């Protein structure tokens with residue numbers, strides 16, 4: 187988890203990972219500001235660089251080459267990364283309103299959310315045209331378009347909008363598709379240019395050049411009239427002409443996000459956010475913005491990535507200056523930007539100050555500029571300790587001196603805290619004590635299981651468990667969900683139903699408002715999970731400490747004859763795992779800035795999936811033993827089960843579902859700090875030398891947080907059980923091995939790389 191070393195004094199929330207904000211993140215990573223916490227909220231964690239999009243469509247770049255991965259960048263900046271869509275801004279309450287998560291408080295907010303093609307004004311456009319933005323929505327749809335063209339069901343591709351983006355995109359599409367189909371001459375392409383013609387606003391020489399390129403490539407240009415309506419498979423122009431097409435792409439004039447209109451901020455007549463020369467929303471000192479989403483008050487500027495990129499350093503400096511009480515500087519957009527427009531093949535034509543140059547070398551030049559830009563956000567300099575930065579103190583440059591005085595007082599209070607008791611120490615200490623032997627304790631320390639079981643005299647038995655750990659992700663809301671799921675997992679593993687929970691929380695020392703915001707978000711996430719489980723949160727205890735931590739003491743109920751033990755494995759049964767493994771290595775890689783944001787976000791989503799429905803499905807399929815896979819890793823928990831059941835087990839490595847990125851992370855030698863402890867259990871593996879050479883072997887020891895259930899079900903019911911688990915949303919659930927009768931061998935676990943039998947395999951999927 188990325189934590190500021192000191193208390194947070196100011197929260198800066200960046201909305202959207204647009205071209206300006208990536209520069210702000212890099213800037214704060216290079217020069218952290220003590221006491222300032224950055225949070226990036228973005229809909230897509232892989233943010234596309236539009237300059238390379240046509241090159242990707244044309245087939246010159248892979249998808250990862252044209253995206254900036256916000257995970258390592260946010261880590262570099264010491265920023266929290268929240269993947270969500272912002273749907274509003276409570277300017278009076280200084281809160282960002284998100285689609286999924288609770289509002290995120292800010293001291294300063296900055297918007298760099300881009301724009302989208304305007305489909306609202308043309309009847310039918312929103313329903314029947316494919317907008318190019320947001321680009322990440324466009325890419326899968328373009329892949330579907332391409333598949334239709336390759337299958338021969340689409341032949342005529344029409345693009346509306348003849349600005350630089352539209353022209354480049356259609357040329358790239360034509361280049362790609364004509365090379366891929368068997369009969370290139372059968373394809374038709376049309377550019378609908380409107381009354382301004384091709385590339386309006388550009389020098390005449392450039393426009394003439396592109397008209398010639400389009401003609402040479404057999405792309406029809408329809409100019410002189412605007413699109414009046416769109417229907418399925420056709421457009422109608424304002425002069426009455428109707429043009430039929432199989433595919434209609436849309437890249438017309440940009441439109442702003444609709445929710446800006448609800449914020450009360452000053453907007454221009456088209457709904458873009460008005461900003462002053464310092465990139466502040468008109469009349470506000472706490473709201474900044476840059477990129478396509480702004481209407482720049484001093485003078486109109488084009489909506490182009492170049493201007494968003496150039497605004498980035500000014501935006502960073504002005505946010506910093508506002509926090510430190512320094513002088514802000516104006517953004518001075520360049521009068522004439524260099525435009526390099528590619529023709530797909532790969533050639534490009536460039537223009538600046540009226541000069542026009544073209545050729546293959548211009549493409550190479552553009553490619554060099556674009557790759558250099560991407561490297562700035564990919565090859566981040568090693569900055570030891572940069573992300574955490576020194577704690578804010580009285581000498582801090584922050585302008586809010588009252589808050590800094592409060593922080594100094596807190597710093598004195600928290601000296602010397604944070605001592606922890608190690609797991610080995612704990613088990614030794616517990617081994618030395620003799621708990622009072624109450625007859626009601628059916629499962630306790632004498633034969634520990636996932637949870638204790640106590641006979642309270644009622645019709646059902648009481649299942650009791652406690653879990654507590656420090657924040658493993660830097661998002662308190664998600665962490666609350668994960669902690670609750672982790673604690674409930676023990677109840678489900680015992681076949682129980684959660685009833686009540688008591689929370690134990692530690693919050694870091696800090697300003698009251700900041701502490702309250704984190705605690706509220708964390709408890710909001712936790713309570714959502716508990717509510718969904720039908721588990722009442724009935725109380726708890728909160729204290730201050732060095733790190734954000736959360737745990738739950740959970741009580742559950744289980745029918746007297748239905749509680750599951752680890753010792754219930756039956757030879758011949760199938761071993762079922764309900765969730766993929768790999769959270770330990772991925773979280774470790776994330777801490778080191780080595781994990782892709784999409785891997786980490788997917789792992790977080792998996793940790794937020796409850797085991798409740800899985801437990802129900804297992805119960806319907808005659809489950810005889812279960813455990814939740816957590817800190818000891820898959821192998822450690824399986825060994826606990828085989829020992830208690832006095833059986834052996836075979837694991838089939840290629841059946842074990844693994845989170846995206848976990849193999850890459852292990853391949854780079856990145857492991858959780860618990861891994862070495864877990865690896866000691868390798869002595870339970872038969873034929874170790876051979877087993878160690880198998881791929882995925884290290885992942886067996888990877889400690890899991892809020893992992894899935896490992897359970898045994900009769901082999902005859904395994905297929906139906908897996909189908910039901912998939913149906914219930916556990917898309918990665920898989921039969922990962924079998925229970926064997928106990929052999930003479932000392933080692934109970936046999937590892938095999940694969941097994942040919944036709945059993946349902948794990949499907950690769952991530953919960954929404």
Ligand SMILES: Cc1cc2nc3c(=O)[nH]c(=O)nc-3n(C[C@H](O)[C@H](O)[C@H](O)COP(=O)(O)OP(=O)(O)OC[C@H]3O[C@@H](n4cnc5c(N)ncnc54)[C@H](O)[C@@H]3O)c2cc1C
Nearest residue numbers: 202203204205229236237272299300351477478490491492
């Ligand atoms: C085909 C095409 C080619 C282009 N080529 C070029 C070019 O070569 N050079 C050039 O200068 N310009 C080019 N442009 C224009 C360029 O795309 C835009 O001007 C530029 O992307 C604007 O950058 P931005 O920072 O404003 O926003 P964007 O780059 O669009 O980034 C917006 C970010 O905000 C996030 N976001 C959006 N809404 C929300 C929300 N509600 N909540 C949370 N996150 C949100 C998105 O996920 C994204 O990360 C091209 C455009 C197109 C369509």
